[in-house]
Amino acid sequence: MKVLVVNCGSSSLKYQVLEMDSSMLLAKGLVERIGIDGSVITHEKIGMDKFVLQVPMKNHTDAIGHVLDALLDADHGVVKSMDEIGAVGHRVVHAGEKYAGSVLITKDVMDALEECIDLAPLHNPPNIMGIRACQELMPTTPMVGVFDTAFHQTMPPEAYIYAIPYEFYEKYRIRKYGFHGTSHKYVAQKAAEVLGKDIKELKIITCHLGNGASCAAVKNGVCIDTSMGFTPLDGLVMGTRSGAVDPAIITFIKEKEEINADAVVSILNKKSGMLGVSGVSSDFRDVEKAAKEGNERCALAIKIFAGRVKSYIGSYLAQMNGADVIVFTAGVGENDIMMRELICADMDELGIKIDPVKNNVRGEEAVVSTDDSKVQVLLIPTNEELMIAKDTAEIVEKVKNN
Ligand code: AMP
Helix, strand or coil: CEEEEEEECCCCEEEEEEECCCCEEEEEEEEECCCCCCCEEEEEECCCCCEEEECCCCCHHHHHHHHHHHHHCCCCCCCCCHHHEEEEEEEECCCCCCCCCCEECCHHHHHHHHHHHHCCCCCHHHHHHHHHHHHHHCCCCCEEEEECCHHHHHCCHHHHCCCCCHHHHHHHCCCCCCCCHHHHHHHHHHHHHHHCCCHHHCEEEEEEECCCEEEEEEECCEEEEECCCCCCCCCCCCCCCCCCCCCHHHHHHHHHHCCCHHHHHHHHHHCCHHHHHHCCCCCHHHHHHHHHCCCHHHHHHHHHHHHHHHHHHHHHHHHHCCCCEEEEEHHHHHHCHHHHHHHHCCCHHHCECECCCCCCCCCCCEECECCCCCEEEEECCCCHHHHHHHHHHHHHHHHHHC
């Protein structure tokens, strides 16, 4: 079966087509500036040059129309007819408490996603628009929703309930949800495969360190805690996000700077993290280069980031009574040799020993711990699209066979 994976933002749309028998990527692309002047689609049939087309696209339905044209194109396409696409998998950010796994999209599912707009006002509306556009243009193709929050739904209440008046949970569903779930699930499963063990017998700490960053504790195959919270602002320090801060800072800045609470939260989302501390960049490469050249605030930002990841690893080691494996993934986790070393430094008493020679690797699956490290440290490139496609194919096959 071929599966189309769609990830819709407010003015952009990423897509991939995968052949599920071989898990092979056939084509991928990006539509940018949807609904804005200068709309453009960049399509790539794997093994061929990129194909770029500037064409007006007033909405997501136009964008999906051009994606389908590209997939059917005689030169750059990968299918002869749309019937060859067995299913569409949609990345959706927030499914609230409703779904603990991926689901076939029905009217009830769409209603549930609409209800979650309150919880993810920036992300769920474009995700929903993408689904509706596909439903309009591919009315007979089954669609599956794969949710960033789903993998974390196994957390016990003591991990997800905040110690604020319980009625806020009852009235407004304020709780920890967690994000990056598809990535945490993918690398946790891959780690079990790499170790040749059943995931149900493992204690895994997954560290998704990119521009957005989160850690998760995965015990016996299910997530028991994660660092992002009610929103993706909580937890680790990120490219431009502060991560966890004392909430009283919000009203303090509000009064001192004479701005409203939304403006403070916007600062915490967009002007904080590595960018805020370093004053140089949100990009780890820029910050590390400047640190090497003697910029002290950049050096400080790096230490703060590494220290925060270390704290979460420590917390999850305590919660799970140790770990079998720590996995690093995403842009920083996969490529930043120094950061992995810094995070894992001085944890030998906890059974974590990184091997500087083995750790000298980027972007490929590798064991980076020493042979005698009690906790194995792995680098596993994430592949959220493959995870979405796998879930999608599995659900559609199940429905067909019922
Ligand atoms: P992501 O959000 O997963 O795409 O990750 C983006 C982040 O990965 C950016 O902050 C990049 O600076 C970082 N990154 C990518 N390559 C490297 C590298 N070679 N060394 C350090 N950071 C990197």
